[in-house]
Amino acid sequence: MTGIAVFLLLAGLGAIAWVVARTRALGMQTAARASGRRGAMHSLPGHHGWYVALWTLVPAILFLTIWANVSPSLVTQSVLSSPAAASLPADSFSRATILSEARAIATGAQAGGFNAGSQLLVEPYRQATQRYGMGGAALALLLAFAGGAYAFTHVRPDFRARTRVERLVMSILLGASLLAIVTTVGIVASLLWESFRFFSMVNPIDFLFGTKWSPQSAALGYGNDDAFGAVPLFWGTIFIGAIIAMIVAIPLGLMSAIYLTQYARPTVRKWMKPLLEVLAGVPTVVYGYFAALTIAPALRDFAVAIGIHGASSESALAAGLVMGVMIIPFVSSMADDSITAVPQAMRDGSLALGATTSETIRRVLIPAALPGVVGGVLLAVSRAIGETMIVVMAAGLAANLTLNPFASVTTVTTQIVQLLTGDQEFDSAKTLAAFALGLVLFIVTLLLNIVALRVVKKYREAYE
Amino acid sequence: MSAPTLPKRLPTDWKSDVMRRRIARRYASERRFKLLGLAAVALSAAFLAFLLFTMLGNGIKGFTRTEIALKIDFPASPLLLDPAAITDQALANANLPMVTDMVGVKVLGKDADKLLSPTAWITVSNAIKADPAILGKTVTIDVPASTGLDLAAKSDGAPEFESAYDRLDRQGIVHTGFNIDFLTASDGTDPTQVGIWGALKGSLLTMVITLLLSFPIGVATALYLEEYARKNWLTDIIEVSINNLAAVPSIIFGLLGLSIFLSFLHLPRSAAIVGGLTLALMTMPVIVIAGRNAVKAVPPSIRDAALGIGASPVQVVFHHVLPLALPGILTGTIIGMARALGETAPLLMIGMRAFIATPPGGFTDPATVLPVQIFLWSDEVSRGFVEKTSAAIIVLLIFLLTMNGFAIYLRNKFEKRW
Numbered sequence: 001m002t003g004i005a006v007f008l009l010l011a012g013l014g015a016i017a018w019v020v021a022r023t024r025a026l027g028m029q030t031a032a033r034a035s036g037r038r039g040a041m042h043s044l045p046g047h048h049g050w051y052v053a054l055w056t057l058v059p060a061i062l063f064l065t066i067w068a069n070v071s072p073s074l075v076t077q078s079v080l081s082s083p084a085a086a087s088l089p090a091d092s093f094s095r096a097t098i099l100s101e102a103r104a105i106a107t108g109a110q111a112g113g114f115n116a117g118s119q120l121l122v123e124p125y126r127q128a129t130q131r132y133g134m135g136g137a138a139l140a141l142l143l144a145f146a147g148g149a150y151a152f153t154h155v156r157p158d159f160r161a162r163t164r165v166e167r168l169v170m171s172i173l174l175g176a177s178l179l180a181i182v183t184t185v186g187i188v189a190s191l192l193w194e195s196f197r198f199f200s201m202v203n204p205i206d207f208l209f210g211t212k213w214s215p216q217s218a219a220l221g222y223g224n225d226d227a228f229g230a231v232p233l234f235w236g237t238i239f240i241g242a243i244i245a246m247i248v249a250i251p252l253g254l255m256s257a258i259y260l261t262q263y264a265r266p267t268v269r270k271w272m273k274p275l276l277e278v279l280a281g282v283p284t285v286v287y288g289y290f291a292a293l294t295i296a297p298a299l300r301d302f303a304v305a306i307g308i309h310g311a312s313s314e315s316a317l318a319a320g321l322v323m324g325v326m327i328i329p330f331v332s333s334m335a336d337d338s339i340t341a342v343p344q345a346m347r348d349g350s351l352a353l354g355a356t357t358s359e360t361i362r363r364v365l366i367p368a369a370l371p372g373v374v375g376g377v378l379l380a381v382s383r384a385i386g387e388t389m390i391v392v393m394a395a396g397l398a399a400n401l402t403l404n405p406f407a408s409v410t411t412v413t414t415q416i417v418q419l420l421t422g423d424q425e426f427d428s429a430k431t432l433a434a435f436a437l438g439l440v441l442f443i444v445t446l447l448l449n450i451v452a453l454r455v456v457k458k459y460r461e462a463y464e
Numbered sequence: 465m466s467a468p469t470l471p472k473r474l475p476t477d478w479k480s481d482v483m484r485r486r487i488a489r490r491y492a493s494e495r496r497f498k499l500l501g502l503a504a505v506a507l508s509a510a511f512l513a514f515l516l517f518t519m520l521g522n523g524i525k526g527f528t529r530t531e532i533a534l535k536i537d538f539p540a541s542p543l544l545l546d547p548a549a550i551t552d553q554a555l556a557n558a559n560l561p562m563v564t565d566m567v568g569v570k571v572l573g574k575d576a577d578k579l580l581s582p583t584a585w586i587t588v589s590n591a592i593k594a595d596p597a598i599l600g601k602t603v604t605i606d607v608p609a610s611t612g613l614d615l616a617a618k619s620d621g622a623p624e625f626e627s628a629y630d631r632l633d634r635q636g637i638v639h640t641g642f643n644i645d646f647l648t649a650s651d652g653t654d655p656t657q658v659g660i661w662g663a664l665k666g667s668l669l670t671m672v673i674t675l676l677l678s679f680p681i682g683v684a685t686a687l688y689l690e691e692y693a694r695k696n697w698l699t700d701i702i703e704v705s706i707n708n709l710a711a712v713p714s715i716i717f718g719l720l721g722l723s724i725f726l727s728f729l730h731l732p733r734s735a736a737i738v739g740g741l742t743l744a745l746m747t748m749p750v751i752v753i754a755g756r757n758a759v760k761a762v763p764p765s766i767r768d769a770a771l772g773i774g775a776s777p778v779q780v781v782f783h784h785v786l787p788l789a790l791p792g793i794l795t796g797t798i799i800g801m802a803r804a805l806g807e808t809a810p811l812l813m814i815g816m817r818a819f820i821a822t823p824p825g826g827f828t829d830p831a832t833v834l835p836v837q838i839f840l841w842s843d844e845v846s847r848g849f850v851e852k853t854s855a856a857i858i859v860l861l862i863f864l865l866t867m868n869g870f871a872i873y874l875r876n877k878f879e880k881r882w
Contacts (some may be wrong), residue, residue: 166778170692176684177693177702180752183745184705187716190723252504259501272505274872279512281868283806286857289842291514291523293850325511356490358497379711386713388809395843413715414511417812420722438719442712449711 006137012058017056017148021048024155031159045160051161054168060144066266067136075128082124176284191442194393194435201429202228207436213399213410215419226237228433230400230440236409240320241384244405249380253331254373258361260332261339273336280329287432288393291322296394303406310407314396317405322392330380338372338459339365371459378452382445388413411438519854519861528854529643529656530562530617531606532632536567536588538599545592547599555593560585564607572632579628581608581656608656609638609646611848618851648853650821651837655848658841660856662823666736666816666831667805669824673740674804678747679797682810683786685748686793691781710749717746718813726814734815734830742814743804752801754796758789791878798871802864808835834860 032040076099085395102121106129199207210229214446256276260269296318303311342365350360366373395417396408418432477483545558564585568576584607591605592598609617611634616625617640632638649659685706693699721742725731762785770780793882810818816832817840824831832840834856841853 162776166776169778169782170688173684173688176681177688179681179704180685180705180749183720183748184708186724187712187720190720191716194723224761252508255501255504256508259498259505263498263501264505272509275512276505276508278865278868279508281802281806281864282512282515283808283835283860283864285806285838285842286515286519286861289838289853289857291516292842294518310516325508328508337475356494358494359490361497382711383713386715388713388715389839393808393839396769413713413809416715416719417809420719420813421817435719435723438716442716445711445713446708449708453707 006064006108006140009141013141013144013148014053014057016325017152018049018053021052021152021155022046025049025161025300028074028155033401040157042158047165048155048159049163052148052155054165056144056148059147060140063143064136064140067140071132071136075125075132078128078131079121079124082128082260138217172428187442188385191435191439194432195439198429198436200433201432211401213415215415215433228429230412230437232401233410233412233415233437234440235401236316236395236399237385237411237413239403239405239409240316240323240391240411242381244317244320245324245327245384246377248382249327249331249384250322250377251323252378253328253382254335256328257332257335261336262357262361263366276332277329279326282326284326284387285393287322287326288389288391291318291390291394295322299406308404308406310402310404312396312398312406312408314394314408315406316395316409319391319395320405322394323384323387326387326390327380327384330383331376333404334376334379335369335373338369338456341372342368362406371455375452375456375459378448378455382448382452385411386413386441386445387416393415412441416441435444468863491762516861519554519857522851523854523858525618526851526853527643527646528618528640530609530614530638530640530643532572532609532613533604533639534564534567534571534580534584534604534607535604536563536751537602539601541567543643545599548595549836550596552593552595558589560589564588571637575628579610579613579625579632581610581634581654583652583654583657584608586657586804606639611655611846614656614848615639639862646852650823651819651832651840652821655844655846655852658849658852659692660834660837660859662820663832663834663837663856664859665823666739666820667833669736669827670739670811670829670833671801671805672766673737673827674743674747675797675801677741677744678751678800681744682748682751682797682800683755683793685752686759687781687786689752689757690759691785692777706752709745710753714746714807715809715813717742718810720745721810722813732828732830733816734820734832735825735828736824736831739811739816739831739833740816740827742810743807746802746807746810747800750800751793751797754799755789755793758792759785761792762788791874795871795875798867798874802871803869805867806835806860806864808839811836812839834863 017370022045025041025043025048029045032038079099079102098121102119102125105119105122106125148175149431206226207230208226209231210226211231212226212229213232214227250463260272264272292314296313296315299315300311303315346364346368347360350364351357355363391411391414395411395414396412397414399406399415401408402409408428416434416437419430419437478487506787524553541563543558543560543563545554545560564580565577568580568584572579587607588605591603608614611627612625615621616629617638621629636859645657646659648661649657650662652658685702689699689702689706693702720736725738725741726733731741766784766788771777772785775783811833816836818830818832819840820830820832838853838856838860841849841856
């Protein structure tokens with residue numbers, strides 16, 4: 001392939017440029033030292049080498065990148081102006097079909113064409129592609145030589161090659177950092193844009209406060225009114241993530257942290273802490289499968305046995321319990337941090353007054369560590385409501401507004417997955433609703449995180 | 465003026481009954497509290513053990529398969545296949561399914577179609593492809609048994625299959641052995657023929673993209689923020705963005721991938737490259753945060769010493785700080801990659817849940833990944849998929865635990881206290 005050949009050639013040129021420039025700078029350095037001027041060279045020979053190599057490579061590669069994007073349309077232009085293109089039909093759609101078929105045959109992606117006209121265009125296509133490919137490669141090599149030669153004239157003892165090279169390194173580092181901003185902007189922009197389109201079809205008030213969720217009926221043409229009330233989803237999310245999961249995770253996580261920091265021997269602590277962290281490392285799809293396969297049927301049988309109506313094999317309780325177990329390490333490590341951050345003097349003071357260890361923990365350590373623990377719980381909640389696979393596999397799809405933990409409820413994340421998988425037209429209210437739900441989820445988790453970090457930070461300052 | 469008179473107070477009599485009872489009560493409560501803590505730790509650990517044992521118990525059977533030794537007399541069979549021209553095309557068009565069924569009925573009796581896997585003929589076809597000479601003789605080929613018989617062999621099948629298994633077992637033509645297909649085949653419709661190789665390869669390709677993108681960018685960002693960034697509004701925005709990205713639910717990254725990479729940039733759907741890009745955006749903040757902590761832990765005296773003998777700021781970082789911080793950065797990277805390897809939700813958004821029966825050949829081919837394969841199999845109604853799902857989970861957990869274990873080893877080996 002010519003592309004790979006050009007790149008190899010360029011890499012070779014860059015290496016040669018590095019060696020030549022470095023050798024020349026090395027010569028200058030030796031000469032300067034021989035004549036007794038030790039500080040005459042500003043930069044190391046290696047820096048001069050890099051300077052010239054970068055001038056050889058960077059402009060050529062930039063040019064090739066632009067060329068790769070521009071040349072396909074140039075090739076098409078030249079094919080259209082060739083005599084064989086005169087026989088093309090006038091309407092643009094069939095013209096484009098024949099052109100793309102000819103391109104596929106010319107590049108070898110396709111063996112033969114369905115349209116008669118395409119075979120005629122293959123040869124012009126092949127020639128044009130080759131012409132522009134060779135032209136681009138030649139121009140790139142020319143640029144590489146020109147850049148290298150220009151930079152080579154700069155190899156002088158007083159030239160600050162190091163400063164120039166380091167400036168490029170710094171701008172690469174800055175560019176990498178800016179990518180985080182670009183990603184954030186990308187998330188916010190895509191969510192906002194699609195949600196805006198959704199809200200032009202569905203009233204935001206109906207979406208946020210409506211209590212009937214049936215996007216299927218909207219897709220079947222019964223209209224968008226009343227079909228996108230998201231309150232049952234919000235309730236399901238809160239019920240599973242913020243209530244049931246937390247009832248499991250807060251006591252277990254907090255008590256584990258207390259035991260491991262205050263009572264356990266160092267060896268026990270050393271082994272048990274990573275072991276608990278394994279719980280956070282198990283993939284969520286495994287938890288989901290476990291909840292659906294083992295926990296949910298057991299809970300349903302239990303509910304039926306004690307005579308609860310409406311028990312379903314996909315229940316809020318099954319998803320919430322398993323999610324709570326997954327969250328234990330988050331709560332426990334945050335509680336661990338904030339308990340160890342309480343000054344030793346407070347603990348010693350309480351013990352010296354005659355309080356037992358448990359009294360010290362309950363009356364002194366926990367109140368002092370409370371803001372940190374609350375922050376940790378908020379982070380855990382934000383984690384739980386954004387969790388997807390467990391609820392997709394174990395919580396079900398029925399948008400019920402119920403308090404019965406054995407009934408099936410659905411959550412925001414479940415519905416996002418449900419709306420966006422399978423065959424879809426991208427512009428229907430049904431698929432766009434997923435982005436509106438995503439926007440709500442994004443905003444809520446963001447707010448929870450901001451509040452949690454503020455609480456934790458404020459508390460840390462109080463003891464430092 | 466008279467001094468206020470304090471009520472006279474006797475020293476506490478610790479030997480009195482009241483005080484003894486009180487102390488006993490306080491000590492009992494102390495023991496209860498301690499036991500409660502122990503119980504919490506034990507309960508969490510027990511749940512982990514329960515989870516792992518359930519998966520192991522279900523999954524270990526997924527690595528084995530029951531096979532029936534089928535004696536096929538090719539010259540006598542009505543097989544329409546030219547021994548001189550064995551091609552994939554010819555094998556696919558030949559009446560092998562019919563012949564296999566006939567031989568099955570002859571060997572196993574009338575209910576052969578219930579005992580043989582519906583895809584048993586593929587095994588026969590592969591045997592012919594491997595050695596066309598067998599068409600001229602009578603050979604015994606081990607073909608997979610049906611799911612029902614497979615379950616009966618592993619001792620929890622339906623009564624009819626249990627009796628059929630006993631009958632075949634007495635004839636000595638059925639055996640259960642390690643299922644190599646599970647490691648080398650891809651997704652399929654029949655649980656006796658499916659494998660994880662396609663999903664594993666998809667995961668591998670996706671992880672390559674993720675690592676190649678997120679590691680350099682993450683390290684560069686960490687170095688910039690920790691070593692060079694001035695305290696200004698731009699730095700503040702970068703820091704806020706990274707902290708936010710680390711907290712955003714993974715499914716939001718899936719939405720981003722769907723609307724930017726697929727709808728806007730028109731990258732191929734279900735491809736490893738889109739999955740890798742999406743997961744790279746998700747993993748990058750993890751690497752940045754771990755990297756910053758590792759860079760921060762390098763003592764300033766090392767920077768001062770390097771600057772003092774004339775190194776430039778870039779030389780200080782790349783010659784001294786980065787090599788010293790590298791073990792910490794690598795630990796964070798491995799943990800981030802392990803998280804990306806187990807991630808399912810964002811990949812569902814970008815269409816990696818399609819049924820794909822051939823392993824992907826490159827980064828732009830339709831692919832699926834191991835966690836998504838587990839999700840897809842968990843949705844299957846056929847009972848045979850239960851053990852396959854658990855077996856795939858075992859493979860995934862082995863990968864994740866190995867990666868995490870390696871990260872911990874790396875941390876312990878190279879961790880320095882300055």
